[in-house]
Amino acid sequence: MRILKNIIFIISLISILFIVTSFIIQMNLKKEKNISLGEKDLSKVILIDFNNNPIKASDLLKNPSVFFFGFTNCPDICPLTLTKLSITLQKIKDDKNLIIYFVSLDSERDKPEILKNYLQSFKEEVIGLTGSEYNLKKFADYLNIKYYKRKIKDSYTIDHTSSSVLIFKGKVYDKILFDDDLNVSVKKINNFLSHIN
Amino acid sequence: MNIQKLVNLLIFLIFLIFSKVNAKAEDLTINVNGLIFKNPQIVYKDVNSKMVAGYFELENTNNFADKLLSVKSDIFNKIELHNTKMNDGVMKMYKIDSGINIEKNTSLKFEPGKYHLMIMGVNKKILEEEYLLSLYFQKSKKIDINFKAISMKNKLEMDHSH
Numbered sequence: 001m002r003i004l005k006n007i008i009f010i011i012s013l014i015s016i017l018f019i020v021t022s023f024i025i026q027m028n029l030k031k032e033k034n035i036s037l038g039e040k041d042l043s044k045v046i047l048i049d050f051n052n053n054p055i056k057a058s059d060l061l062k063n064p065s066v067f068f069f070g071f072t073n074c075p076d077i078c079p080l081t082l083t084k085l086s087i088t089l090q091k092i093k094d095d096k097n098l099i100i101y102f103v104s105l106d107s108e109r110d111k112p113e114i115l116k117n118y119l120q121s122f123k124e125e126v127i128g129l130t131g132s133e134y135n136l137k138k139f140a141d142y143l144n145i146k147y148y149k150r151k152i153k154d155s156y157t158i159d160h161t162s163s164s165v166l167i168f169k170g171k172v173y174d175k176i177l178f179d180d181d182l183n184v185s186v187k188k189i190n191n192f193l194s195h196i197n
Numbered sequence: 198m199n200i201q202k203l204v205n206l207l208i209f210l211i212f213l214i215f216s217k218v219n220a221k222a223e224d225l226t227i228n229v230n231g232l233i234f235k236n237p238q239i240v241y242k243d244v245n246s247k248m249v250a251g252y253f254e255l256e257n258t259n260n261f262a263d264k265l266l267s268v269k270s271d272i273f274n275k276i277e278l279h280n281t282k283m284n285d286g287v288m289k290m291y292k293i294d295s296g297i298n299i300e301k302n303t304s305l306k307f308e309p310g311k312y313h314l315m316i317m318g319v320n321k322k323i324l325e326e327e328y329l330l331s332l333y334f335q336k337s338k339k340i341d342i343n344f345k346a347i348s349m350k351n352k353l354e355m356d357h358s359h
Contacts, residue, residue, distance in 0.1 A: 051241055076310070
């Protein structure tokens with residue numbers, strides 16, 4: 001009888017432990033899911049657009065938009081990605097005011113007027129953004145964009161995430177990878193736009 | 198040889214000739230002493246770009262390995278051999294000082310996001326014309342190749358239509 005009681009006690013203990021552990025895991029998963037980008041406070045992060053206007057980072061994430069981070073001295077990844085995004089925008093069925101943002105991670109060299117000049121060839125299809133190092137870092141971290149400044153001889157380059165992020169109401173819907181061709185990019189953007197309806 | 202076999206042979210020959218013609222129409226190929234350069238291009242963002250990239254495909258049909266050591270030009274201030282590597286979604290571009298090996302009977306592609314020529318110090322407007330670059334190899338020595346300048350927009354559209 002005593003043995004049976006012990007067995008029941010152990011089984012009960014294991015069950016309680018199992019329930020508590022499951023509950024904790026569930027809570028954590030829920031918490032993880034609930035961390036949508038919109039809930040983090042970005043209102044204090046201010047970026048500067050290529051017309052020298054300050055913009056709250058939180059306002060930037062409200063509309064359907066594509067964000068690509070780079071720098072104007074980037075030899076092929078950045079111009080190719082921006083060109084691809086610009087062509088893609090022309091090919092999609094309904095742009096629904098989709099905005100393409102190019103965020104320069106090079107606050108030292110890429111002043112608003114340099115960005116403006118660099119993006120001129122895209123005929124206002126791409127909006128340039130820059131800001132202080134602190135604000136850029138906050139914004140990039142927020143969108144999980146990684147970048148590292150690397151010294152080369154008497155200058156420097158910036159290694160950075162090569163994909164573009166599709167965002168609406170603070171939520172990341174998809175990413176356009178550097179390797180994605182025009183077909184894939186168009187498909188991803190059309191898919192994104194149909195989901196935000 | 199019976200007539201059927203002859204007809205088959207003729208069809209095969211016609212097919213071969215047409216496929217060669219099509220290949221010629223699509224790809225610009227230059228063969229210099231066993232080194233074949235396919236579609237040498239300079240790709241630019243816009244006509245005022247100060248920095249442009251050079252792409253091509255290189256095939257070594259010789260039975261000896263070679264090495265691309267450097268690229269020079271009278272038109273551009275500086276040309277560097279570069280490679281790009283992806284690590285955890287981050288693109289890292291770096292200069293290659295030691296040259297790029299091209300083994301015998303192999304080919305190597307210079308393309309976006311991989312090996313490329315980084316052409317700096319573009320002091321005048323880039324036009325859709327040819328620019329002469331001198332490629333220096335360890336064994337084949339100096340080889341002059343005309344690179345056709347093409348806008349990124351046209352290149353992406355062209356790649357897309359193929």
